[in-house]
Amino acid sequence: MADEITFPIEAGHIMRFAAAIGDENPIYRDAGHAEATEPGGVIAPPTYAIASAHFDPDVARPLPGRPWRGSGAEPTGTPAGPGTDESSRGLHAEQRFVYHRPVLAGETLTVRRRPGETWTKEGRRGGALSFREQISEFFDADGDVVITATMVGVTTSRAVDQ
Amino acid sequence: MPLNASSLSVGDTHSEVVVENLTRTQIVQYAGASGDYNPIHTDTPFTKEIAGYPSVFAHGMLSMGMTGKMLTNYVGDGRLTAFGVRFTRQVFPGATLTATATVEAIREEDGQHFVDLAVSTTNQEGQEVCKGDASARIDA
Amino acid sequence: MADEVTFPVEAGHIMLFARAIGDENPIYKDAEYAKASEVGGIPAPPTFERVWAHWDPDYSLRPKPGEPWFGSAAEATARPQSADEEDDGGGSGRGLHAEQRYVYHRPVLAGETLTARMRPGKTWTKEGRRAGTMTFSEGIIELFDEAGEIVITATTVGVTTSRAVDQ
Numbered sequence: 001m002a003d004e005i006t007f008p009i010e011a012g013h014i015m016r017f018a019a020a021i022g023d024e025n026p027i028y029r030d031a032g033h034a035e036a037t038e039p040g041g042v043i044a045p046p047t048y049a050i051a052s053a054h055f056d057p058d059v060a061r062p063l064p065g066r067p068w069r070g071s072g073a074e075p076t077g078t079p080a081g082p083g084t085d086e087s088s089r090g091l092h093a094e095q096r097f098v099y100h101r102p103v104l105a106g107e108t109l110t111v112r113r114r115p116g117e118t119w120t121k122e123g124r125r126g127g128a129l130s131f132r133e134q135i136s137e138f139f140d141a142d143g144d145v146v147i148t149a150t151m152v153g154v155t156t157s158r159a160v161d162q
Numbered sequence: 163m164p165l166n167a168s169s170l171s172v173g174d175t176h177s178e179v180v181v182e183n184l185t186r187t188q189i190v191q192y193a194g195a196s197g198d199y200n201p202i203h204t205d206t207p208f209t210k211e212i213a214g215y216p217s218v219f220a221h222g223m224l225s226m227g228m229t230g231k232m233l234t235n236y237v238g239d240g241r242l243t244a245f246g247v248r249f250t251r252q253v254f255p256g257a258t259l260t261a262t263a264t265v266e267a268i269r270e271e272d273g274q275h276f277v278d279l280a281v282s283t284t285n286q287e288g289q290e291v292c293k294g295d296a297s298a299r300i301d302a
Numbered sequence: 303m304a305d306e307v308t309f310p311v312e313a314g315h316i317m318l319f320a321r322a323i324g325d326e327n328p329i330y331k332d333a334e335y336a337k338a339s340e341v342g343g344i345p346a347p348p349t350f351e352r353v354w355a356h357w358d359p360d361y362s363l364r365p366k367p368g369e370p371w372f373g374s375a376a377e378a379t380a381r382p383q384s385a386d387e388e389d390d391g392g393g394s395g396r397g398l399h400a401e402q403r404y405v406y407h408r409p410v411l412a413g414e415t416l417t418a419r420m421r422p423g424k425t426w427t428k429e430g431r432r433a434g435t436m437t438f439s440e441g442i443i444e445l446f447d448e449a450g451e452i453v454i455t456a457t458t459v460g461v462t463t464s465r466a467v468d469q
């Protein structure tokens with residue numbers, strides 16, 4: 001994860017994000033409607049901060065010529081080896097957002113990420129659980145924080161029993 | 163780097179492997195980027211049970227998009243004047259595609275030089291998946 | 303498709319689109335690099351035109367809340383199609399893309415707003431060995447810039463087959 005990324009808030013991206021989460025609120029796609037609302041423009045939906053991943057050069061994504069753990073001809077494109085099991089057993093345990101003000105389309109935010117706490121726990125369904133917190137702060141052009149996002153990831157020592 | 167009419171000959175080719183071992187993830191990624199969520203590209207139960215295909219398969223436009231990457235690498239950015247293909251065979255996960263442009267003609271119109279290219283993209287079996295042509299502005 | 307679809311060409315969208323086709327050309331993600339290039343800005347990749355679909359309220363290949371969808375959830379299902387609906391193969395999953403061509407009148411740059419207008423072209427049928435009866439239909443989409451000048455002409459040929467194509 002890059003320490004700092006630049007995150008342009010584009011109206012079209014908000015529209016596609018809202019469509020993907022099935023949110024038909026016109027504030028996400030109709031500039032005319034949005035202007036007449038209290039925020040005064042097209043705003044980012046509550047979980048949109050997560051889409052900053054697109055602008056992070058270090059986020060895992062398929063890249064030309066590089067191995068990828070998803071399936072192509074075979075169930076995995078990544079050779080088995082250290083880290084393979086661990087990476088496929090990372091789960092999203094918790095996510096929190098603090099909104100300092102609405103984020104409007106047309107803004108450019110700067111995202112800074114820092115590690116938070118880490119802790120372990122013995123779980124009945126997944127063996128030893130390692131939790132890791134990551135805090136992302138989203139700053140506007142004036143340097144004021146607009147969103148604080150906290151992600152808690154968990155790595156299990158075996159696949160969680162269903 | 164734009165192409166030059168003086169250094170091009172009919173029959174010249176430019177070839178690139180545009181994807182190796184195409185993943186289902188990239189197909190999903192393309193669905194998200196393009197907005198075409200037709201489930202025959204991403205949804206295995208639907209594709210097998212309803213549509214009757216052995217597997218999900220790539221959007222034709224994903225193959226054409228990857229073929230376009232080879233073209234812009236060859237002719238330069240913002241130089242294409244036309245690009246067209248026929249989708250001759252489906253592209254399934256695991257595909258490795260090679261895109262090739264072959265110079266068909268070099269011409270001049272009103273002082274501007276153009277190249278006409280035949281375009282062909284083949285899979286790992288050597289079967290053609292897209293076939294078409296493209297034209298681009300080139301320098302003298 | 304709606305009669306007319308107006309959409310912004312956004313730099314972030316071009317970056318995502320280029321990534322999805324595996325094109326790592328810096329012109330699609332680096333504004334400074336793009337500015338110094340011949341085109342003078344971030345250009346849309348050759349097949350970017352299609353993204354008007356995201357802005358088309360009637361686009362039939364995007365699931366919409368509360369509307370039937372063809373695909374699988376708990377079960378794999380087809381979608382009932384009305385007779386006058388543009389046939390995208392949604393009933394059967396057997397609509398395929400047969401052909402696509404573009405004429406580029408000039409490069410399209412990030413920051414522009416385009417308007418797409420579609421008109422039907424020819425339709426024809428053919429007997430195929432691998433797919434039974436094939437019904438072809440052409441759609442022509444013209445993209446105009448804010449000055450009303452045409453920038454891209456896109457021609458799509460769709461085919462609906464009477465059975466799944468033999469592999």
